[in-house]
Amino acid sequence: MTKSELIAWLAAANPHLYQRDVERIVTTIFDEITNALAVGDRVELRGFGAFSVKQRGARIGRNPRTGESVQVSEKFIPYFKTGKQIRDKLNSGS
Amino acid sequence: MSGKTVTRAQLGQAVYQEVGLSRNESAELLESVLAEMSSALARGETVKISSFGSFSVRQKGQRIGRNPKTGEEVPILPRKVLVFRPSQVLKSRINERMRPVVPPQE
Numbered sequence: 001m002t003k004s005e006l007i008a009w010l011a012a013a014n015p016h017l018y019q020r021d022v023e024r025i026v027t028t029i030f031d032e033i034t035n036a037l038a039v040g041d042r043v044e045l046r047g048f049g050a051f052s053v054k055q056r057g058a059r060i061g062r063n064p065r066t067g068e069s070v071q072v073s074e075k076f077i078p079y080f081k082t083g084k085q086i087r088d089k090l091n092s093g094s
Numbered sequence: 095m096s097g098k099t100v101t102r103a104q105l106g107q108a109v110y111q112e113v114g115l116s117r118n119e120s121a122e123l124l125e126s127v128l129a130e131m132s133s134a135l136a137r138g139e140t141v142k143i144s145s146f147g148s149f150s151v152r153q154k155g156q157r158i159g160r161n162p163k164t165g166e167e168v169p170i171l172p173r174k175v176l177v178f179r180p181s182q183v184l185k186s187r188i189n190e191r192m193r194p195v196v197p198p199q200e
Contacts, residue, residue, distance in 0.1 A: 001130075001131070001139050001140070001141045001142070002141075002142045002143075002144070003142070003143045003144050003146075006127065006130060006141070006143075009130055010123070010126060010127060010130070013126065014123070014126075017115075021113045021114075021115075024112055024113050025109050025112070025113055025120075025124075025127070026127060028108050028109050028112045028113070029105055029108075029109065029127055030143055030145075030146040032100070032104070032105050032108040033100075033105070033146070034146065034187055036098075036100040036104075037184070037187070037188055038187045038188055038190075040097065041097070041098045041099065041100050042098070042099045042100065043099070043100045043101075043105075044099050044100070045101070045102060045105075045128060046101075046102070047128075048128045048131075048132065051178075053188055075189055076188050076189055077180070077185065077188070078147070078178075078180040078184055078185065078188055079178075080149075080176075080178030080180075082175065085132075086132050086135065086136075086176060087175075087176065089132060089135075089136045090135065090136055090151060090174040090175070090176060091173050091174055092136075
C-alpha cells in the first residue's frame, strides 16, 4: 500500500469529502509526526506504535575500500516501536 | 530536545486545523488512517509513505532464548514483526534541526 492508495481508500470510505481534503488529512498526519520528531519530541499512538528519536554518538568509521579511518559525527535517527495491539494482530492469523 | 510526547489528541487537532471539519470527524479520520495501515500490514502488505518511510512485516524464525533470571532455556516461537524504515527525507529533517551548527567537512 502506498500513500496514494491510502488516500484513495480514505476518499472511497468518505464520499462526502473532497479529494483534496482527504489528501491534506493524510499529508498532515505524516507531516505532524515528522515535525514533532524534528524538534526531538516523541509521538505515541497507542495500539499502533511510538516514534522517537535516538542519538548515535560520534565514532571512528572506516572506508571499507581503502581501510582509511574517517571521523563520523554524531547523528540522530528516527525509531519506531511497534504497539502491542498491532503486534498481536500480526500474529493472530497463523 | 524538548522531550514532549505528541499523542492522538495533538495529531487530531492538527488535522482539525488544516481541514474545515469538526474535531470529532478529524479524530475519526485519523483513526481510520491508522486502522487501515494496520489492516494492510496484517494482510502482509508493505505500507510505503513517500518522504516519510515504509512499514513492512518480517517473519522471524524460531530460536532458543533464555530466561535471564533463572538461566532456563525457552524456545522463542516463530513470529512476525513490524519494521519501520525511515525515508532519507525524514532522516535529514531530524538531523538538520537537531544539529544546526556542524559545518560539513571536506
